[in-house]
Amino acid sequence: MSETKKEIIRETDAAAIRQAKTLVRSARFGALAVIEPGTGAPLASRVGVATDIDGAPLILISMLSAHTGALLADPRCSLLLGEPGKGDALAHPRISLACRALRLERGSQNLAQAERRYLNRNPKAKLYAGLGDFSFFRLQPERASLNGGFGKAYLLNRADLLTSGSIVDELATGEQPALDHMNADHRDALAIYARHFGGAEGDGWIATGFDADGMDLAASDTVCRVFFPRPLSTARDLRPVLVEMAKAGRAAEQPR
Numbered sequence: 433m434s435e436t437k438k439e440i441i442r443e444t445d446a447a448a449i450r451q452a453k454t455l456v457r458s459a460r461f462g463a464l465a466v467i468e469p470g471t472g473a474p475l476a477s478r479v480g481v482a483t484d485i486d487g488a489p490l491i492l493i494s495m496l497s498a499h500t501g502a503l504l505a506d507p508r509c510s511l512l513l514g515e516p517g518k519g520d521a522l523a524h525p526r527i528s529l530a531c532r533a534l535r536l537e538r539g540s541q542n543l544a545q546a547e548r549r550y551l552n553r554n555p556k557a558k559l560y561a562g563l564g565d566f567s568f569f570r571l572q573p574e575r576a577s578l579n580g581g582f583g584k585a586y587l588l589n590r591a592d593l594l595t596s597g598s599i600v601d602e603l604a605t606g607e608q609p610a611l612d613h614m615n616a617d618h619r620d621a622l623a624i625y626a627r628h629f630g631g632a633e634g635d636g637w638i639a640t641g642f643d644a645d646g647m648d649l650a651a652s653d654t655v656c657r658v659f660f661p662r663p664l665s666t667a668r669d670l671r672p673v674l675v676e677m678a679k680a681g682r683a684a685e686q687p688r
Contacts, residue, residue: 444586486643603643626651661676
């Protein structure tokens with residue numbers, strides 16, 4: 433590797449990994465690039481996005497779309513995530529994931545989990561998720577390039593992006609009941625998480641996903657990523673961590 437490239441690419445640290453995970457977990461849509469069959473030319477399209485419990489992106493696409501046929505012919509693809517804000521679009525963080533697409537088979541446990549998490553994040557997709565020509569794909573990251581803004585470039589690997597171990601399956605088993613409980617009985621706590629830990633504004637927050645690193649919240653079309661003070665070791669840690677965060681948030685918001 434040349435000295436110039438060494439200077440451009442920064443060392444991947446915990447802050448870079450958190451920023452990468454935030455971009456992936458917070459994405460509602462992204463630009464999917466595939467390889468067009470026959471020509472080998474790149475083909476890009478916008479797709480709706482959610483994430484699996486371990487952090488892999490999930491997409492729901494029609495078999496009538498050109499990019500679906502391309503993925504079935506060659507699963508190599510790239511997904512660009514990160515929404516520009518005010519001013520120069522290139523000054524805002526974004527991440528490009530190099531992935532292999534896996535179509536989730538109907539009737540499989542993996543499909544049921546992916547569909548549940550995708551529709552929690554994108555409830556309007558319920559209108560077409562059950563149509564026969566739509567399929568869920570899991571985009572399995574192999575590596576990623578993170579641009580945190582001008583002069584902030586990082587390279588990440590699969591282990592930087594995905595959670596592994598028994599915690600993934602443990603959380604999958606109890607995630608939906610936990611989401612239903614929080615959304616039905618603890619909307620006040622969700623608002624505290626969004627405000628105090630996520631720096632978000634407004635009301636109407638609901639939880640759309642729990643994972644080992646944190647939680648995803650949404651209020652209409654606005655999303656908020658909140659990280660736990662420490663990653664969960666087991667699924668049993670979820671409740672005490674949520675209680676701890678609610679207490680800390682309420683205490684911080686009390687007038688002094």
